[in-house]
Each structure stands twice: as C-alpha cells, then as structure tokens.
Amino acid sequence: MLWVAWKMLTGNRVKYLGIVFGVMFAALLIAQQAGVFCGLMLLTISQIRDTAGPGMWVMDRTVQYVDDIKPLADTELFRVKAVPGVDWAVRFYKGIVRSRLEEGHFEQMILLGIDDATLVGGPTRLLMGSLADLRTPDAVIMDDAGYRRIWPGEPFRLGRTFEVNDHRAVLVGITRASRTFQSFPIVYTRYSQAVVFAPRERKVLSFVLAEPAPGVAAEEVCRRIEAATGLQALTQEQFIRKTIGYYLAKSGIPLNFGITVFLGFLVGTAIAGQTFYLFTVENIRQYGALKAMGAGNGTILAMVLSQALQVGLVGYGVGVGLAALFGLCTRGLVRLAFHMPWQVPAITAVAVLVIVLVASLLSIRRVLFVDPAIVFRG
Amino acid sequence: MVTTSAGPMSPESTAAAVRVRGVTKRFGSGETATLALRGVDLDVAHGELLMLVGPSGCGKTTLVSIVAGTLEPTAGSVRVLGHDLVAMSGSRKTRFRRDEVGFVFQSFNLLPALTAAENAAVPLLIAGWRRSAAVARAAEVLERLGLGERLTNLPSELSGGQQQRVAIARALVHAPRLLVCDEPTSALDAENGRITMELIGAVAVQPDRAVIVVTHDARIYSFADRIAEMEDGRIVAVTRGSGAGEGRP
Numbered sequence: 001m002l003w004v005a006w007k008m009l010t011g012n013r014v015k016y017l018g019i020v021f022g023v024m025f026a027a028l029l030i031a032q033q034a035g036v037f038c039g040l041m042l043l044t045i046s047q048i049r050d051t052a053g054p055g056m057w058v059m060d061r062t063v064q065y066v067d068d069i070k071p072l073a074d075t076e077l078f079r080v081k082a083v084p085g086v087d088w089a090v091r092f093y094k095g096i097v098r099s100r101l102e103e104g105h106f107e108q109m110i111l112l113g114i115d116d117a118t119l120v121g122g123p124t125r126l127l128m129g130s131l132a133d134l135r136t137p138d139a140v141i142m143d144d145a146g147y148r149r150i151w152p153g154e155p156f157r158l159g160r161t162f163e164v165n166d167h168r169a170v171l172v173g174i175t176r177a178s179r180t181f182q183s184f185p186i187v188y189t190r191y192s193q194a195v196v197f198a199p200r201e202r203k204v205l206s207f208v209l210a211e212p213a214p215g216v217a218a219e220e221v222c223r224r225i226e227a228a229t230g231l232q233a234l235t236q237e238q239f240i241r242k243t244i245g246y247y248l249a250k251s252g253i254p255l256n257f258g259i260t261v262f263l264g265f266l267v268g269t270a271i272a273g274q275t276f277y278l279f280t281v282e283n284i285r286q287y288g289a290l291k292a293m294g295a296g297n298g299t300i301l302a303m304v305l306s307q308a309l310q311v312g313l314v315g316y317g318v319g320v321g322l323a324a325l326f327g328l329c330t331r332g333l334v335r336l337a338f339h340m341p342w343q344v345p346a347i348t349a350v351a352v353l354v355i356v357l358v359a360s361l362l363s364i365r366r367v368l369f370v371d372p373a374i375v376f377r378g
Numbered sequence: 379m380v381t382t383s384a385g386p387m388s389p390e391s392t393a394a395a396v397r398v399r400g401v402t403k404r405f406g407s408g409e410t411a412t413l414a415l416r417g418v419d420l421d422v423a424h425g426e427l428l429m430l431v432g433p434s435g436c437g438k439t440t441l442v443s444i445v446a447g448t449l450e451p452t453a454g455s456v457r458v459l460g461h462d463l464v465a466m467s468g469s470r471k472t473r474f475r476r477d478e479v480g481f482v483f484q485s486f487n488l489l490p491a492l493t494a495a496e497n498a499a500v501p502l503l504i505a506g507w508r509r510s511a512a513v514a515r516a517a518e519v520l521e522r523l524g525l526g527e528r529l530t531n532l533p534s535e536l537s538g539g540q541q542q543r544v545a546i547a548r549a550l551v552h553a554p555r556l557l558v559c560d561e562p563t564s565a566l567d568a569e570n571g572r573i574t575m576e577l578i579g580a581v582a583v584q585p586d587r588a589v590i591v592v593t594h595d596a597r598i599y600s601f602a603d604r605i606a607e608m609e610d611g612r613i614v615a616v617t618r619g620s621g622a623g624e625g626r627p
Binding site: 001003004007008010011012285286288289290291292293294295296299371372373375376 | 503
C-alpha cells in the first residue's frame with residue numbers, strides 16, 4: 001500500500017512539487033545559514049589553526065578567546081620553559097596595528113610576531129619568498145587576501161614597502177592564510193621586529209607557544225604550567241573550543257543565525273503543512289474508500305507517513321544539495337564564509353524530519369477520523 | 379413488479395447472507411436528533427440481487443452502510459455472512475470488510491494516479507498481496523469485464539462506463555461474498571447503466587454471494603430479484619423483480 005500512497009502523492013504533480021518546495025526551501029535555508037554560521041566560527045579560530053607547531057598556548061588567566069589579548073611580561077617565557085614536561089617554548093605576539101601605505105592611505109593590519117630564532121608559528125603556505133627572508137631587517141610576510149585588499153588588481157611583487165606605526169616594513173613574502181573574523185590583512189614578522197612595530201606598552205608578549213615533551217600528554221603539561229605559573233595554558237584544541245564558546249555565548253551571531261534558521265523552519269513547515277493538508281483533503285474520499293474496502297488505520301497512517309517521509313527525503317536532498325552547491329560556488333570568494341561539516345546536514349535532516357512530521361500531523365488526524373461511510377454520500 | 383409484502387421482509391432462508399432485525403439509527407442528539415432508520419427488518423439470501431429503492435433521505439444509504447459494516451446501528455441486530463456486526467470490534471469489522479465485502483460506489487472513487495489494473499488491484503493490495511500478483515489478478519477480472527485493452531489507462535482516459543467497470547472489477551477482484559453497490563448507474567447514461575447492470579447480473583451474482591444495490595434509477599429495477607422500497611426510515615414494500623431472467627448466466 002505504500003506504493004499506492006506514493007502514486008497518489010506524485011500523481012498530482014503541482015501539489016507534489018508544492019510540498020517538496022516547502023521542505024526544500026526550509027532545508028536550503030537551514031543548511032545554508034548553518035553553513036555560513038560554521039564558516040564564521042571557523043574564521044574566529046583561523047589563526048589558532050594556522051599557527052603550526054606548538055601543541056599548547058599559554059596566556060593570561062583572563063583571556064577568553066584568541067583576539068582577547070592580555071599582554072604578559074617577557075619573563076613569563078622562562079617560567080613556562082622551566083615547567084617539567086615542556087619540551088620547548090617560544091614567544092608569540094599578536095596585535096592590530098595601523099599601517100600607512102606608499103600611496104598615503106592607512107590600513108589596519110593583524111601583526112603576528114614569531115620567534116626570532118626558530119620562526120615557530122610562522123606561515124606554512126608561502127606563495128612567494130621564503131620564511132628565512134623574515135630574518136632580514138624590517139621584513140614582513142603578508143597574506144595574499146590582504147595583499148589583494150590593499151593593492152587590488154596588482155600582481156604580487158616583493159620588495160614593496162609601507163610603514164607600520166611610523167616604522168618601515170619591507171614585503172619579503174606572500175603566504176596563504178585562513179581568513180580572519182576581522183578580514184584585516186595579516187602580516188608576519190619576527191617577534192623582535194613586532195615589538196618595534198607595536199605601540200609602546202610595558203608588556204608586549206601575547207602568548208607563549210609551547211610543546212610538550214615526547215611521551216607527556218599536552219593536557220597534563222598544561223595543568224602543570226597553570227599550577228607553576230598561574231597562567232592559563234590550553235591545548236590547541238581546547239583554545240579552539242574556548243574561542244568558539246566565547247563567540248557562541250557572548251556575541252549575537254548564534255541568535256541572528258538562529259532566528260533565520262527558525263524562520264526557515266517555520267516557513268517550510270507552513271508551506272509543506274498547508275500543501276500537504278490540502279492534498280489530503282483533496283483525497284479524503286479516496287482514503288474513505290480505502291477504509292471502506294478494509295484498509296485499517298495502521299495502513300492509512302503508514303501511507304500518510306510514507307508520503308511525508310518521501311517529500312521530506314526529496315526536499316532535504318535538493319535543499320542540502322543546493323546549499324552545498326552554494327558553498328562550492330562561493331568557495332573562491334574571499335568575503336563569504338561557508339563551511340559544511342557533517343553536523344550541518346545531520347541537523348538539517350532532523351529539522352526536515354520534524355517539519356514533515358508536523359506537516360503530516362493534521363493530515364493524519366483527518367484521515368484517521370474519516371468515516372468510511374463518507375463514500376456512500378453523494 | 380409484484381408486491382409480495384409490506385413491512386419486514388419475509389425470512390425466506392434460515393441461512394440468509396444478510397439478516398437485519400429491528401435496526402434503528404439516530405444521528406445527533408437532543409432536539410436536533412434525526413431518526414434515519416426506524417426498526418428495519420431485512421433479509422438477503424445468498425445468490426440474490428436485492429435493490430433498495432426510495433426517495434432521497436429515506437434511509438437507503440444508512441441501511442446499506444450498516445450492512446456493509448461502515449456504520450454502527452443505534453439499536454437492533456445485524457448478521458452478515460454469519461458475523462454479528464453489532465458485537466464486532468472496529469478492527470475485526472475492518473478485516474470483515476476487507477475479506478467479505480466488495481463495494482461499487484456512485485462516484486467510482488478510483489485513484490486517479492493508478493491505472494485501471496492497479497485500481498482494480500487495490501483490495502488485494504490492502505489484503506497484503508504482492509503488487510505484481512495483485513495487478514495480474516486484477517487484469518484477469520478486467521478482461522472478463524471487457525476492459526482487456528484498457529489495463530494501463532488512467533481513470534481520466536476512460537469513459538464513465540469504463541470507469542464503473544473498473545470499479546466493479548475492483549469490487550469483485552478479491553471474491554467477496556457480499557457486494558454492495560451504491561447508485562452504480564446514476565453517473566451513467568442509459569446505455570452504460572444497462573451494460574453495468576448486465577455485468578453485475580452476469581458476473582457478480584453468484585450462488586454464494588449476495589448483492590445489494592441502492593438505486594434511484596427505475597430503469598434498472600428489472601435486474602433485481604427483489605426490490606425493497608424504503609420511505610421515512612422504514613421498508614414499506616417488498617416486490618419481486620425479474621432479475622433472474624435478465625442477465626444471469
């Protein structure tokens with residue numbers, strides 16, 4: 001009888017497409033907005049992920065996320081190094097500086113200062129130049145998106161100069177970097193050079209990047225660092241979770257996206273529910289005839305649910321497919337954030353399941369209570 | 379037509395396919411209550427084609443709905459094919475309809491998205507048959523009804539008479555022992571109405587099957603074995619028809 005139900009459903013093409021459209025619209029909106037939300041969350045942690053090498057980040061106890069910089073005294077580096085289980089530790093500067101370009105206009109930049117000796121934490125996806133070039137005076141490496149932002153349409157050219165806080169900077173390399181939340185150009189330099197570029201402050205050390213000794217768990221070493229120094233020490237994974245958790249809890253991003261997703265859910269439910277109910281009402285005599293001919297309520301229920309699940313499956317497939325296509329098509333666009341981990345289709349599937357079940361509730365009630373004697377009434 | 383009795387039908391057979399005694403049916407309650415049936419007695423024998431006739435609102439459809447197990451009487455007893463329908467639970471009544479009753483409806487009630495053969499196969503599908511076997515069996519019945527060339531046509535591609543033949547095939551495909559036809563010719567012209575009734579007479583009426591036809595259509599009275607005339611919720615006259623000689627095999 002499920003086959004009969006499907007034939008009934010697809011027999012009326014217009015109604016069928018109407019129901020599928022409702023579900024598809026909801027699935028597309030939910031998946032696309034959730035994908036953009038995940039993309040934005042990725043932006044917030046891009047610099048933690050891009051900083052290759054260290055397994056642990058050590059920072060002030062009150063730091064809440066990666067851009068919440070509370071400068072430390074340079075001597076904290078040595079205290080961290082002294083903790084048993086720490087294999088090595090280096091200084092790391094992170095801040096926002098103002099630069100003045102050759103053409104005279106100003107630009108905000110994210111300045112990252114990496115360890116002078118080892119260059120740990122430096123860029124790993126260089127497009128031009130080499131990391132070792134950072135050792136030359138005033139040298140900086142800039143990300144390609146930042147380069148295109150401040151010199152749009154111009155080819156990559158090393159040797160360009162600009163000023164950072166009235167100090168000369170020379171471009172020695174172009175790297176690919178993950179986009180940041182602020183979308184400012186990212187500039188890498190040596191820690192000692194970053195201190196020169198940065199505004200004068202009593203303390204300038206942003207983070208200590210450290211690596212646990214072989215055979216010692218990073219979590220254990222973090223606990224030891226916290227106990228010995230009073231600082232906050234997190235594994236890279238913990239720091240990522242802390243940063244995302246901050247944005248989820250303290251920013252309006254989840255609420256704004258949540259509202260859009262909820263609206264998609266409501267509109268999808270309304271369209272699918274209304275069309276599905278109309279479809280059922282239109283076929284109510286057929287259901288009555290089936291009941292008169294001996295189809296039990298269980299059979300009728302299975303028929304309606306199978307119809308709902310079928311439109312749910314098709315609508316979900318098309319909707320999530322379109323959302324993924326959107327992600328693919330916009331992948332090269334710098335200004336759009338989109339990321340679709342498996343959780344997005346999974347959450348969308350649950351939402352679509354709820355939509356089709358809610359949409360079918362009224363229909364189920366109607367067909368279960370239809371009097372089979374209805375077929376004897378002209 | 380020859381009037382044989384007025385009031386309760388004579389219990390001609392002790393093993394009647396349908397035996398209704400003192401059935402009343404009230405719709406609504408209080409001042410708005412309507413008494414649709416007022417103590418109806420009715421017997422239908424195996425192998426008999428009985429017509430229920432009468433003006434609109436006289437209770438024909440209510441009576442046939444109760445006999446077919448789609449409506450509960452307010453009072454009285456209803457035995458159909460040995461089953462006490464009044465005592466029967468809802469789920470058992472559903473199974474009873476599935477296994478024992480075939481329906482021909484006034485407006486055919488064919489599923490528009492199914493072909494003729496698929497429509498005729500629906501009772502078998504409800505009974506749990508595999509689709510291919512059910513459709514094959516339905517195709518055999520349709521061929522017997524002269525629709526062998528129309529098996530894959532949708533209802534919208536069939537004439538009214540052809541649609542009613544599909545409905546008859548659907549009603550007979552699972553070999554029910556009671557066939558209930560509600561105004562089977564009212565949506566058809568005279569010629570198709572005659573053909574439909576000839577088919578019912580020739581194919582549906584069998585020694586082990588009772589047939590009840592509700593109709594307004596005086597042109598088909600001649601196909602009945604007996605005619606029960608209803609008025610105001612009662613059977614007021616029973617006459618003998620000439621159905622046995624009209625189209626029976």
